[in-house]
Amino acid sequence: MAAHLPTTEKGRATRLRILEAAARLISERGAGAVSLEDIEREAEVGRSQLYHYFYDRDDLVRTVIDVTTDAVLGAQDGLLDDLDSFAAIDRWFDALVALQDERGAIGGCPIGSLVGQLAERDEPTRTALAAGFARWEQPLIDGLARMRDRGELKPEVSVQVLADVTMAAIQGGLLLTQVRRDPQQLRHSLDGARTVLAAAAVV
Amino acid sequence: MAAHLPTTEKGRATRLRILEAAARLISERGAGAVSLEDIEREAEVGRSQLYHYFYDRDDLVRTVIDVTTDAVLGAQDGLLDDLDSFAAIDRWFDALVALQDERGAIGGCPIGSLVGQLAERDEPTRTALAAGFARWEQPLIDGLARMRDRGELKPEVSVQVLADVTMAAIQGGLLLTQVRRDPQQLRHSLDGARTVLAAAAVV
Secondary structure, three states: OOOOOOOOHHHHHHHHHHHHHHHHHHHHHOHHHOOHHHHHHHHOOOHHHHHHHOOOHHHHHHHHHHHHHHHHHHHOOOOOOOOOOHHHHHHHHHHHHHHHHHOOOOOOOOOHHHHHHHOOOOHHHHHHHHHHHHHHHHHHHHHHHHHHHOOOEOOOOOHHHHHHHHHHHHHHHHHHHHHHOOOHHHHHHHHHHHHHHHHOEOO | OOOOOOOOHHHHHHHHHHHHHHHHHHHHHOHHHOOHHHHHHHHOOOHHHHHHHOOOHHHHHHHHHHHHHHHHHHHOOOOOOOOOOHHHHHHHHHHHHHHHHHOOOOOOOOOHHHHHHHOOOOHHHHHHHHHHHHHHHHHHHHHHHHHHHOOOEOOOOOHHHHHHHHHHHHHHHHHHHHHHOOOHHHHHHHHHHHHHHHHOEOO
16 A cells, blocks of 8 residues: 555645644654544544555654644744844744743643654654754754854854754753743753854854 | 552562553653553553552652653762762763763653653643752752852852753753764763853853
């Protein structure tokens, strides 16, 4: 049985409904507690429809990771496009903290939350998670590279390492924000990343 | 039905067997996918034994968080006692990275991995996770406070904030280490925390 991409509007809607149902159930109960039967019931589709669009349960879970990444990047829409100045990075950091304020520090990072339950499942699932983080990080790597090329960052700095440190600060800050119900945890973590970035600047 | 602490050697062994079985299954399958039946089968105990030591499933899960914290702190045995110098902090950071090297960057943080699946379950469970992180962080807060009191850190710095940034760097670094199977992710994240700590030092 092969997975198909939908060719009709109705097909696209059905596939999306399955993915949204799966993402919702996995977020609520954890991936291990969600069966195909649960997803079929939630999405109001039959097994044959599900297998038309997804090769198997693992294929569905990995596609959920992809659409979760789409949603996370969508929530940062416009902020990731030009991360090539400290002003733009500050706006991005402020927006990430503001989002946690709005959400009452509930839920953590939608992608990060999947790591603990899915990263050790199998290699393709781990790779899907890694691909999600890579997509998120790339605009920052690109922006920092432009800053370095313009002589605003020291020529010897690794923009990859600076971006990795920043992504770790976002994930760690969001995790502590969730556990402590305190958006200041993310604020302080991002202030720390900002100190590291500033140390790489040409002054 | 009330939960009892074991009074005999045999009782202590039974309670520990239940907790270890529950921790193992939750780590392997995710908390949502583990039933009391699964834990009874894995620990080779009956329902009445389980209810003798644990009030209910939630009580058992929260106790698993506590023993997971014990294990994480135990793995850092001796390193957390005197975190009141940059040399001691560097030794601690080096040991955390060495542990990930040994483990092939597999598994992430045993406590952090539980956050995504348990933090939104109920308030007592979130509080148990927060208590785990607080126990882990306290030796660092104490050590940094001693450094400040000796005049090695600037008097105006918040040792709580410095410790929060460090804990976030550990969590974010471990998450990216796991997803990317690369202990250098933790190394870079901890180097970033080290830059933040150094910026608070009296020079």
